[in-house]
Structure formats: structure tokens, C-alpha cells
Amino acid sequence: MRLKIIDISLALGDGEEKLKEAAAGILGVSEKAVLSLDVLRKSLDARRNRPPFFVYALAVTLSDFTDIPNRGDRRISVEAEPSHPRDPQIKSVKTLRRSVVVGSGPAGLFAALVLARSGAPVLLVERGKSVPERVRDVQDFWEKGIFSPESHVHFGEGGAGTFSDGKLTSRVKNPLTAWVKKTLVEMGAPADILIEAKPHIGTDRLRKVVVQMRRELQNLGAEIRFNAKMTDLVVHQGKIAGMVINDREEIATEQIILAIGQSADDSYRMLLRRGVRLAPKPFAAGFRIEHPQALINEIQYGPWVGRPELPPAEYVLTTRIPDLDRGVYTFCMCPGGRVIGCSSGEGGVITNGMSFSRRDGPFANSAVVANIRTEDFAGKSTDPLCGLSFRRRWEEEAYALGGGNYFAPAQRLVDFLKGRPTKEGMQTSFLPGVFPASLNRALPGFAVEALKRGLTVFNEKMPGFITGEAVLIGVETRTSSPVRIVRGKDGQSVSIQGLFPCGEGAGYAGGIVSSALDGIRAAQWAIMREG
Template sequence: MLFVRNIRMPLSASAEEAAQRAIRMAGVPARLVAGTQTAKISVDARRGTPTLVYTIAIKLLDEGAEPAFAGSAPCVFFQTNPPLELTPGTQPLETRPVVVGLGPAGLFCGLLLAKQGFRPLILERGPQMEQRMQAIHAFNEGGPLDPNANIQFGEGGAGTFSDGKLTTRIGDALCGEVTRLLLEHGAPEDIAWRQKPHIGTDRLQAVIRSLREEIVRLGGEVLFNTRLTGLETKNGRLSAVQTTAGAIPAQVAVLAVGHSARDTFEMLREQGLPLECKPFSVGFRAEHLQSDIELGLYHGAAGHPALPRGEYQLSHHVGDRCVYTFCMCPGGQVVAAASEEGGVVTNGMSYHARDGKNANAAVVISVDGRDFGGDPMRAIAFQRELERAAFRAGGGDYTAPAETLGSFLQGQGKLELGRVQPTYSRGVAAADLGSLLPDELANGLRTGLAAFGRKLRGYDAPDTLLTGLETRTSSPVRLVRGEELECLALPGLYPCGEGAGYAGGIMSAAVDGLRVARAIVQRFAPVNEL
């Protein structure tokens, strides 16, 4: 298809006007055009008055003529999206593949395996969506924490309760395949063309169920409430997985657990598998009025119906560390994301409409292996220590410690609520957030917040609400794998996705799931199908 990018239009212009300009810029006679569609749209507010920047796809009546128009102007190019092609493997399998985890990596890995006739068996430590939702609702209402059914664990993984962002920096062609599959299973149509596509937690839940149902329809099987407890080997290769439901024979297993599967990481370490300490970040959630964020981004055009809900991404280096915002949720809420008793963890989520009063994002500072002597177990222990300190500071009942930004900058430990009211479901209590973190990290966050106030007007307003602590930005460990995506220390085991240390977010985890499935499909033949 022919594409024309960098079409700058005023907010008052329609998509049809952008398409007509694209046709003129490409030098295509109107009589040759079969149709147009918006391929991408973004907002440029750098010069004060926002403008919409379109990329328009043009389909000609004679598709074979499209390449001839590429290069007619610097902004005109031709691009095809070839289908995912696989060369079937021949090495026979005696057991069907086992996939551990039903987050994005496990879902997309399982789906591709199922499409290729491998009938995967998928293990999920938590319940299916309906029961997971019930457990989360009960916890939000003050009930007990279920360690296997919460914001972190259950069908869909941790990303289910987020903004459903699909932005990524990996630049893999498989991103298009993930988007195609998501659209096929009910994701909003605008994920195909938004600059910053998102699904929203409400829409994402139905998409996840649809993906799982197709896996089952194609011969796969999902065992919920079934946790991985160990690995069995024979002649130096994987032979079975041990689970809470008993041992399951497995020549091939995909380890697609999430970033919070700490008991799994400990089991892998005990079995002698090579775990590396991976960088991650810690901090808290910052809440502002969504209207204030849009005023800072869009200036006088804030509130214009052509503009999307305002979102930001900020960063500032403090020595060898980086303070940055993460998982920004426009019109969203701060959620109680604990998965272990006696710990408080925060995260954020938005519905597709993003129509809440507050915006929130994690404000975090980086840590890495140097902080823990290269020991991933020390990194996990550090996360736990912070979460337990937050639990105690909140009063020991999953109330979250909170502080207004003006107080945090001065180290006063005050919660002086103003226009921004907390959205954390279990309630907040005044606390000195800086005292819950090592001094270097707390001071780094203060420096970063002050810098953010210079980059985005109003970001450092004194009544900005900080709720802590945010500790689960990504997995603190990586299970080493080779070029064929197989664990170097245990043939037959395929580390995959965020928990294994190879992704960060829904899109990159889903892509890694497809990569691993492709590696399996191109090496092996399904059971009894040679």
C-alpha cells in the first residue's frame, strides 16, 4: 500500500481533508484511487498551538501501480505487511508443549502453537477472568488478599489491569501481527492508527477471553489454578514439569510467568538455572487532575474535541540513575497491586474511555545489579522490603502510604489534600515516603520531580498526590537463553516474556511469545503428526 506521512492539519480539519491532501502530495490522479484510510495520527503541541499529524494509506485501483508513486515526495513511501510465514520443523515431539503463564506472552505463544496444530497445554496459577475479577473486587472492598488471584496473577496477567498500552520501542515486524490478532479478537479499531494505541482494561478483558477461547477451539487446553513448582530432567533435557496438580510430561515448556512470580524465580535458582540480575525501578504513583495535564500539554487548545486525552512521558538523569515516568494512565486510577500478604504495591489502570477525573503515572528511579552485587535474589528481597515498609507505614491493613508533592520535596511526611483526591481503593494514610526508600533514591526522585515541573507546567504542583510504593515496574531477573531462545542450561525450556526478562509491556511480551512459538514450530513437529 502507498503511504503519505507528515500531513500536518489544524484541529478543525477532518480526516477526509487530510486524505485529499495526501493524494495531492503523492501526485496520484484522483481517478486511480480506490480508497484511503488513516494509518496513523499524532499530536504535535511543541509550538504552542497543537496540530494533528496524519499518515494516510492510499489504495489504488491497480495495486501493482502503487510502488511507482513511492518517492514522488520525501514523505511518500510504499510498504507491504507480509503474513507470518513458518517453515514447519521435523523433530518429533512425544508430548504436547506446555506453556506456563496466561499473560500476553503465554497467550500469543499458545495461540500460534495452537494454530500450527501443537495443541498446547497452558498452566495458569490464578483463576479465569470472572473469578479473578471477583477476587480483586473483594480485596478492593476491604476483603483478604488472594495470593493467586489479584492484580498480578490470573487470566491475562498483570497487564489486564493497566491502561492496556500497546506502545513499544522494539520495532519488530511481529508487532503488526499482534495488532492484527488483537483487532480480530475485538480490540478497538483505533489501535491500528493511534500514535499511542491503548485498549483500556475494560475492553482488554474481553479480548483476552476471546484469545483463550480460540486456543481451546483449536485443540489447546488451559488449566487454571495450577502453579508450576518444579522441573524434571532426563539425560540433561527437560522431561516434565511439576505443578500443584501433579507432574506433567513435557519435552518442551515455555516459561512465560509474570514479573511477580517470585516463588518461581526461587525454584529456578534452587534447581541451578542461570538467573541474572536485571535493571528495574522503584518509586510511587503521582496523581494530577487530568485537566491540569492537558492544560500543560495543549495550552489554550486544552479540551478541544479533536485532541486525545493528554498523556506524558518524562525523564531526567540523576548521576548514573534515571528518574522517569512509567505506565501513564490518563483519566485512570491507582490500584492495589499486592500479591503477597503483608506488602503494599501500587499500579495504575484506565478504562478505554479514559474519562476519570485524575491522571496517574509511576514516578520511579532506576536500580540495577550493581545495587545488589549481581544477585537477583537480593533484588527480589529489596522489592519485598520496600513493600513491607509501605504496608507498615499505611497501618498494616493495605492502606497505602501517601504524601503530597510539596511535602515530599521538603521531607515533611504530610498529606495536605487539595484539588487532587486519592483513587487508591483501599484508602491512603499520611506518611513520609522518602523514609521508606534509601536516601539516594528518595533524593533522586526529588530532583527528578523538580525537573519534571520545568518540563511540564504544573507537574510539581504542591497538591500533586504521591501514593506508594511502586516496585513492580519490570522483572528483577532474567533467565539466560541462547540464540535459539532455549534456556542454555536446560534444553527444552524456553524463557519467554516479561517475567523471564525479555519484554516490558503488553506488546513486547506478546511479540516475544510469538517469537518463542515460531522457534518451536520451526524446530519440532506436533505429536503424532510427522
């Protein structure tokens, strides 16, 4: 007999060996009756003003003849079979039609994996470089300010996620989520991601995972090409007939899975010229906020700070400013991480957060953003790419405010709120570097006002959040794409048959897991089209 038990609590200092005792107590049976148990989920409850504790969900195996006195306990339910991640339904493909996957971020990699495992010939093209090469280019940017237009934080093997925290949290309810995580573990991710409530891999381990996925694809017969930029589509009678690489090489194909990410502005413009229907989409913009990690630990853990069982503390903060009709929230919080420059074009500054698997850096950072509506882009403009122009304007403004050398404009939080300049001496992890500037000029006035008021609310929720040690760094504009590549119920572009847009760049996902799931969905649609 196999049962599932939820809401099992262990205090700090209690080892997981006590789970068997706790499970037996909830069931009302002896420990000897518990033949085995598996941890399904683990989370930390660290609400302030009470001792933190860990919460577990378990799968418990008992003898079939065990009497369970407490069967009516709401925490107990029947689990007839051991839970295994559900695999995507991969149909075997007999046709020799080759699919081309454009982009090697999570959406592209998982789309290619599903296609390759179905037996379909796959060509994966990536405009950037492989992980080892792009790591060198990114380091040159951070350390020397040398920007490489086709090899940076956004372009290259693994996509933007390669230089991130590697978070796997997602609000998407999809049974294939567990399979995505299982696949990542098979490629070298830590097994803890299968049970942690807030799983993350860390950029150091994620880079190795991405390389292993490439090797797996090659073992399955997929062809992978780097430095291969899609510069045009070949369309015949409303259907995909091929694509052009690097303005000179034409590749014949009847279906393309488009996983370009949200930073390929030139690709969006090409799609628009080719008649692909695009639409503006809301997103959010703001700054990165950075505190000493020790301060966040003290705020969140109180008198229990310093306990070795506790990870670097996190936070999630949201509020709404009713009279402005704007939401303000934190996004992509990186405990023990660093803020990085991730410019996607010359003359622009963009920030993001990154951390390694140990999350042991001295700073905590998060995006703090306000929602941007499509009518904010350009009034009544009918240009579907007006959101790109909007965000580019503020990235260029950040570049100018930062001194014009890819340094980011920065300001102490207290100075930003009081409207006064910040002098030298800010402690920040940002690479390549920061320059003191007034962030009032770094975003539209409505966003600045919403952020100021939202940050004040955050300090009420987390007393001590507003401090002289906190620094704001501008600008954070890549929360999601301001463009959607419109697709139909069959996953194809509503304009061109055989074109399957997916992932963040298509406007249908955000983050590693949801992008991977959307890539899987695109591959399944492409396979169904094969008949």
C-alpha cells in the same frame, strides 16, 4: 499504482474527509485521480505553545497511468502492494509431543496460539483463576482489603495486563508487531489500535479480549487449566522430562514454555533449586504520581484545552541526574485512569496504573521512577535473586508506612519536595485507600534524592507539574523483572534443554506487545526443536 505518503497534517476541526484533498495536493494530482486511500498511522502533535494537529500516514491508490508532478517530495514513496500484517512462519508439526505453556499473560497466550495453530498439542497452565473469578477477587481486595495469594492483579488469566491501561506501545522493531495487533482486533480489541501511534485497549475491553483468546485456543484443541500452579520441574540428564502441578500431580512433557511473569517469586526460587541459571537484572523503582486530568490537559493543550477532538492529555518526561548517575523518568502514564493496589504477596504494597477504554476518569497518573542497578541490591552478593529481596524490602516498608492494611503511603508532591508531613484531605483514586506518610522512608536514599531532583526538572519541562493538587503514592516496583532466566541463542535455558523462558518474567520483555512477541519467538524455537 500505490504510494505511501507521510506527514499529512490536519488541523483541529478538519474532518478526515479532507485527507483526500491533502493527499492530492502533496502529489500534485486532482482528487479524481485518487482512487482510494487507507490510513496507516495517526498521531497527535500537541507540543505546547502552538495549535495541536493530527499527523497521518496514508496508502494512496492511483491509476497506473497517472502523472505525478511532485514525485520527488520526500513525503512520497512507492508502496508496491497493500500492506498486510506479516504472519509468523508457523511450521506444521506432525509429532504428538505435547508442549506445556506455563502462564497466561501475553507471552503465554501468544506462544500457545502459535503452537496450537501449528498443530502441536498444547497444555496451558495458569496458577490463578479465569477472568470472571479473578475480577471478583481483585474487587474484594480493593474494596475490603481481602488479599488472595493466588488470585490478584498479577496472577490469573491474562496476567498483570488484564488490570492495566492495555497499552500497546513498544520500542521493539519487529515486523510481527502488526500481526499481534491484528490478532487482538480479531479477538475484540478496537480496530483503532492498528493505526494509532499510541494505541491502548483499556482494562474493560482487554478482559473480553483475553477470554476470547482462551476460546480461540480451545477451538484449536488446546487444553487450559486454571488453579494449576507449577511447583516443580522433572529433569532427567539435563533435559525437561515433566513438571509438577500443585505439589501432587506430575505431567510428562519434553518441553515447557515458561511465561511466569515477574511476580512469581516462589517460582524463581524453585527454578534456582533445580539448577536453572538465573542472573540479577537492573530495573527501576519509585512512586505513582497523580494529578487532576484537567490540570494536565491545561498544561499540555494551553488555550486549545476543551476542544472535543482532543483526547485526555498525556506526557512522557525523562532526565538524568549527572552527579548521582541516575536516570529519572515517567513510565506507564494513564490519562483519565486510576492508581490501583496490586500486591503480589501478603504484607506488601505495590502500586500500578489502570484505565478503561474511554479514559474518562478525573485523574491522570504515571509512574515516576529512578533506575536501580544490580550493585544496589546487596553489594557484592552472588545471590541471583537478591533483586527480589531488594524490592520486597521496600514493598514491606510501604505496607508498614500505609498502616498495615494494604493502604498505600501517600504524600502531597510539594510536601515530599520540602520534607514536611502531609495532613488529611488528599484527593486520590487509589484503591483500597491511602494513608499520609513520609515517602522519604519508602525507598533507598539515593532513589529518593534522584526523584526529588528529577521532579524539579520535570516542572521546568512542564510548568505547573509541581502543584498542591499532585499526590505521590508508594511504591512502584514492577517496572520490569530484577531477574533474568538466562537462555541461549536457541531460546532454551542454558542449564536445562527443553525449557524455553520468555516474557517479562524471563527478563526479555516489558509490556504487552514485547511480551507477546517474545512468546511467539519461544513457540517458534520450540517448533524448530521438533525438527
